Amino acid sequence: MRRDYGGLIAYSRISLRVFATRTTHILGFSESYLHTQFRLLCITSDSSPTTTHDFSPLLRQCIDGRSISGIKSIQAQMLKSGFPIQLSGSKLVDASLKCGEINYARHLFDGMPERHIVTWNSLIAYLIRHRRNKESVEMYRLMITNNVLPDEYTLSSVFKAFSDLGLEKEAQRSHGLAVVLGLEVSNAFVGSALVDCYVKFGKTREAKLVLERVEEKDVVLITALIVGYSQNGEDAEAVKAFQSMMVEEENVQPNEYTYASVLISCGNLKDLGNGKLIHGLTVKSGFESALASQTSLLTMYLRCGLVDDSLRVFKCIKHPNQVTWTSFISGLVQNGREEMALAGFRKMMRDSTKPNSFTLSSALRGCSNLAMLEEGRQIHGVMTKYGFDRDKFAGSGLIDLYGKCGCSEMARSVFDTLYEVDVISFNTIMYSYAQNGFGREAIDLFEEMMNLGLQPNDVTVLSVLLACNNSGLVEEGCGFLDLFRKGTMVLTNDHYACMVDMLGRAGRLEEAEMLIREVVKPDLVLWRTLLSACKIHRNVEMAEMIKRKILEIAPGDEGTLILMSNLYATTGKWNRVVEMKSEMKEMKLKKNPAMSWVEVDKETHTFMAGDLLSHSNSEQILETLGELIKMARDLGYVEDKSCVFQDMEESAKERSLHQHSEKLAIAFAVWRNVGGSIRILKNLRVCVDCHNWIKIVSRVIKREISCRDSKRFHHFRDGSCSCGDYW
DNA sequence: AACGTAAGAG
Numbered sequence: 001m002r003r004d005y006g007g008l009i010a011y012s013r014i015s016l017r018v019f020a021t022r023t024t025h026i027l028g029f030s031e032s033y034l035h036t037q038f039r040l041l042c043i044t045s046d047s048s049p050t051t052t053h054d055f056s057p058l059l060r061q062c063i064d065g066r067s068i069s070g071i072k073s074i075q076a077q078m079l080k081s082g083f084p085i086q087l088s089g090s091k092l093v094d095a096s097l098k099c100g101e102i103n104y105a106r107h108l109f110d111g112m113p114e115r116h117i118v119t120w121n122s123l124i125a126y127l128i129r130h131r132r133n134k135e136s137v138e139m140y141r142l143m144i145t146n147n148v149l150p151d152e153y154t155l156s157s158v159f160k161a162f163s164d165l166g167l168e169k170e171a172q173r174s175h176g177l178a179v180v181l182g183l184e185v186s187n188a189f190v191g192s193a194l195v196d197c198y199v200k201f202g203k204t205r206e207a208k209l210v211l212e213r214v215e216e217k218d219v220v221l222i223t224a225l226i227v228g229y230s231q232n233g234e235d236a237e238a239v240k241a242f243q244s245m246m247v248e249e250e251n252v253q254p255n256e257y258t259y260a261s262v263l264i265s266c267g268n269l270k271d272l273g274n275g276k277l278i279h280g281l282t283v284k285s286g287f288e289s290a291l292a293s294q295t296s297l298l299t300m301y302l303r304c305g306l307v308d309d310s311l312r313v314f315k316c317i318k319h320p321n322q323v324t325w326t327s328f329i330s331g332l333v334q335n336g337r338e339e340m341a342l343a344g345f346r347k348m349m350r351d352s353t354k355p356n357s358f359t360l361s362s363a364l365r366g367c368s369n370l371a372m373l374e375e376g377r378q379i380h381g382v383m384t385k386y387g388f389d390r391d392k393f394a395g396s397g398l399i400d401l402y403g404k405c406g407c408s409e410m411a412r413s414v415f416d417t418l419y420e421v422d423v424i425s426f427n428t429i430m431y432s433y434a435q436n437g438f439g440r441e442a443i444d445l446f447e448e449m450m451n452l453g454l455q456p457n458d459v460t461v462l463s464v465l466l467a468c469n470n471s472g473l474v475e476e477g478c479g480f481l482d483l484f485r486k487g488t489m490v491l492t493n494d495h496y497a498c499m500v501d502m503l504g505r506a507g508r509l510e511e512a513e514m515l516i517r518e519v520v521k522p523d524l525v526l527w528r529t530l531l532s533a534c535k536i537h538r539n540v541e542m543a544e545m546i547k548r549k550i551l552e553i554a555p556g557d558e559g560t561l562i563l564m565s566n567l568y569a570t571t572g573k574w575n576r577v578v579e580m581k582s583e584m585k586e587m588k589l590k591k592n593p594a595m596s597w598v599e600v601d602k603e604t605h606t607f608m609a610g611d612l613l614s615h616s617n618s619e620q621i622l623e624t625l626g627e628l629i630k631m632a633r634d635l636g637y638v639e640d641k642s643c644v645f646q647d648m649e650e651s652a653k654e655r656s657l658h659q660h661s662e663k664l665a666i667a668f669a670v671w672r673n674v675g676g677s678i679r680i681l682k683n684l685r686v687c688v689d690c691h692n693w694i695k696i697v698s699r700v701i702k703r704e705i706s707c708r709d710s711k712r713f714h715h716f717r718d719g720s721c722s723c724g725d726y727w
Numbered sequence: 728a729a730c731g732t733a734a735g736a737g
């Protein structure tokens with residue numbers, strides 16, 4: 001009988017499907033429509049649907065239309081047709097979940113006296129997909145106490161929840177279960193989930209053992225291991241795993257994710273050779289236009305410092321997403337291409353790609369590197385709009401920005417409103433205070449941090465020592481050094497360099513030298529720091545000893561020769577200055593030109609020492625500068641000629657001092673009548689003469705002037721500076 | 728009937 005209607009049933013199914021596809025765009029189709037379809041189903045299949053599968057087209061349509069009422073109606077029909085609930089239940093639960101109706105799915109689930117394992121699996125998988133890990137693990141435990149053994153589907157999803165929740169022991173127990181059930185070796189899905197889980201616990205060795213036991217390895221399994229190595233900092237292993245996959249696993253081909261992860265490791269290793277080779281492989285295997293591979297290629301080139309190659313890759317990307325943009329922006333900032341990075345950020349916003357906290361903190365870092373306060377403020381606005389201004393990741397970018405723009409109060413207020421603080425937020429605000437010479441505030445925060453039980457790291461130590469250094473708190477600094485030495489942390493050369501600088505500038509040169517002798521492998525920076533202290537205190541003898549030391553480590557070090565030549569100049573040994581200069585010339589070394597930048601009306605203007613012509617308003621600048629110098633002289637400013645490192649006539653020395661880049665920048669800002677405080681950014685350190693002059697000018701023009709030099713901040717106000725003349 | 732893998736940050 002049924003066979004006679006076979007053709008008709010087939011026909012009706014096809015017409016149902018056609019009808020379904022035609023109406024998928026109409027959301028919320030009526031219930032009467034469902035009834036009609038159901039009647040059609042009944043008529044054409046003789047009496048009533050014989051399997052639950054007959055409901056599939058209708059359910060599909062409910063899912064496409066997100067119609068939970070449709071599902072309820074089908075549930076009623078199913079009940080009427082007398083299907084056992086275990087059978088129909090899993091279909092209904094699955095459909096409800098696909099409509100996003102977890103509550104209804106749960107309601108169905110709870111009402112089922114006997115549940116098919118598929119029902120359990122669907123619910124567990126849904127909860128994990130929606131990052132409701134706790135609930136999914138509870139569900140998994142409930143399943144086991146209900147004497148339902150997990151299968152390969154359960155196990156392939158539940159490990160993600162274990163690793164996200166840090167449930168290592170429970171993961172191990174379930175791994176044992178997988179071994180007993182034979183699923184570890186026979187099912188690559190379970191194997192991949194295990195590998196992923198172990199690498200997230202940092203156990204790459206365990207992960208590799210699992211991988212080796214899996215009988216039929218696939219690309220996902222191997223990729224999971226490569227990613228694991230890459231994310232655990234074992235980049236060389238990641239590249240090795242990729243290579244052995246290419247050589248030993250003939251029937252496993254890498255896909256876009258495999259390329260994506262191995263390329264990141266090449267980038268971390270700065271292994272351009274393999275990077276380019278693998279770039280070639282992506283082209284050959286057709287994954288060159290896959291977004292994941294492209295994004296990693298971009299990142300790899302940026303980490304290797306090849307900005308032009310990365311731009312070439314970026315140009316080929318048709319639809320960069322949030323991650324692509326973020327990688328691009330942060331990589332450009334890392335390569336000192338802030339302007340381009342910020343242009344990228346603006347383009348991204350125009351393309352209405354939403355930024356996340358990573359994107360925002362990278363863009364902010366671009367601004368703070370260039371002390372672009374206005375641009376940074378605009379990003380702050382964007383952050384408020386997207387609700388990231390109190391996020392600890394993006395927030396620390398903001399703190400850094402305000403710190404590096406000399407606005408400690410803003411930095412503090414951002415810190416105080418963060419939803420959550422950690423070591424890094426503390427480090428950032430402490431470092432901001434340190435740079436701006438607010439040593440006490442930084443130390444208070446350090447104590448607060450210790451009281452909260454946060455574990456300090458190497459940046460914390462550096463921030464505290466720098467805070468002492470920049471505020472002239474030498475005794476406190478020595479105390480902290482002792483404290484940190486007694487702790488478990490290994491002090492780095494950077495920490496010692498900070499101490500050497502502190503002691504050296506305080507004139508305690510012998511103590512500073514003893515500290516260096518304590519260091520296992522003193523580096524160039526450490527010696528050079530002491531050398532510059534010798535320069536300040538005009539200790540030629542020690543300086544010459546250090547010079548010999550440095551030239552052993554780094555023959556022909558530019559900074560050393562410049563420092564020596566300046567030291568000879570300040571002590572009037574002009575013949576030695578000439579020697580140094582010719583030595584430098586022989587090695588084709590040139591001094592970095594001194595530069596200053598100032599932001600006026602959202603535009604940044606650049607000034608170079610001694611360059612009076614390249615600015616289009618040089619006439620007005622010189623006129624203003626002349627007036628400022630005259631007014632400063634009236635209040636007692638006298639040129640300090642010890643800052644001139646060339647042997648020349650006294651009047652020429654004066655002229656050269658008057659043309660220092662920060663003086664030009666300040667004169668320009670005064671001429672343009674900048675509102676509020678004047679903010680200068682410098683590539684070198686401020687000289688004593690400019691420091692004296694700016695102090696007086698800040699009183700003359702009744703304006704705060706802040707100057708960020710290569711090491712720290714100076715806030716000039718009413719005739720004095722926040723550094724207390726100690727820098 | 729259902730399941731796993733990828734890329735970015737202070």
